[in-house]
Amino acid sequence: MGVTERKERERQLREELFIAEADLMLAENGYLALNLDELAKQVEYSKATLYNHFTSKEDLVLAVTTKHMQTRGDYFERANLYQAPSRERIFACGIGDRLLSRQLPHSFSLSQLVCSPSIWSKCSAPRQKLFESREERVFAHCSKILYDAVAQNDLDPQKADPEQITWGLVSLSKGSHLINNSLTLEQHSTSERSALDYLFDNYHLLLDGAQWRPLSSEVDYRNIEQKIREDLFSQEFAALNP
């Protein structure tokens, strides 16, 4: 008798509906403007039903963010499995990251928010665990690429610590997106380009500094960027600008 299973499936579907709708609203107006009364009306359930699924507003936001992190993991997996030199594979992670931030411009500020103590502490333990495992998966793909880079002699761990490089790249990405979401910082550019426009250039500055071969003086990473877009993310990029 599959009644329990069917019910569970329905519950799952309902939850996904809630998460998807909350995602839309978050994309629209951000966390502080997210109103559960409004969301309840939108999904045509009562607010109390929402609280049947999520322990708090924060818990709901964590669920949305976990979904985003799943997608990031998918993109990084593709990058990791890509048949290319290690430096191209790590670059592909960056391109996937950038793609995600175009598809879901609010994903960066959400994951910041969710990892801050005041939000995190109000989330349920199961959802915290799930988010952590999704995030772990993202890091595991990075680490694998770093490991291969050393194994394949593209990177000398004596010259630059692989873990350091990982944190450098993550910092660059997070920082650039942060600046991009900031209302004041952008203004200090004298050119029209801003932190996010320079992100890939700065990746390569850092990787050149670490002497991760091939250096950007040896190959043209602008062309390689195009190649990676086509090889790994052609559908997604095509769908971006309709």
Place this chain on the structure above:
Amino acid sequence: MGVTERKERERQLREELFIAEADLMLAENGYLALNLDELAKQVEYSKATLYNHFTSKEDLVLAVTTKHMQTRGDYFERANLYQAPSRERIFACGIGDRLLSRQLPHSFSLSQLVCSPSIWSKCSAPRQKLFESREERVFAHCSKILYDAVAQNDLDPQKADPEQITWGLVSLSKGSHLINNSLTLEQHSTSERSALDYLFDNYHLLLDGAQWRPLSSEVDYRNIEQKIREDLFSQEFAALNP
């Protein structure tokens, strides 16, 4: 008759008291836990008096953050006026930045917060202007150092765009602090060191990538870090660990 002046001075002092107390409370428990009823009790004024000074809770937080930005500007000014090669001066900015984040560990998340649309839009125009000018001052000191680096032939603008480098360094700093404040990200380190511990190493990776002379293969920036601490920030660092 200096009655108006005296009153203005008293008002100013009162405001500083409010800001200082709010700063303490923010350092303690963060933005979401900041309660204006509690703050009013603490400073022994009514909440309505607080609203006589600040148009909203957000406006108060912006005032706190502006004070922090003033200090950052002071540190960057010191770095800019330092009699040393350009690369040491830009490094000194990084050291000042890091110092500030030790003195005021909450300053980073506050300035993030304040520049997000939902907060920024609830602040008064005069305080927005003030914050922007404080931030502008910080950038102006950076730009001056970049300009000098090119003028003194330490940096070739053909190889790496000075504006790009600025954004790279700012991204690295913001990103590392962001990670440091995140409850989940830190866990993915296999060593005990984390993003912030690697920050200066990554600065130098980036600056080496940009070929900003002297390269870290030519001089020992660990020693230079000690020198800068003593030359520019000795008092502040001494006061840090009581």
Place this chain on the structure above:
DNA sequence: ATAATTTTTGACTTCAAGTCAAAATAGTTC
């Protein structure tokens, strides 16, 4: 001393998160 002005405040409104007992619905048993 008194009138005018400014400052301060307690009591209020508003809004959204979160709770809960009762109603509605679905499933089970005879």
Place this chain on the structure above:
DNA sequence: GAACTATTTTGACTTGAAGTCAAAAATTAT
């Protein structure tokens, strides 16, 4: 298919904090 049980849903409620305002208190001017 009626009666009983379990689960799900909900409207109406409580709570807590931001923000408002008219009146009281304090200060200054005449």
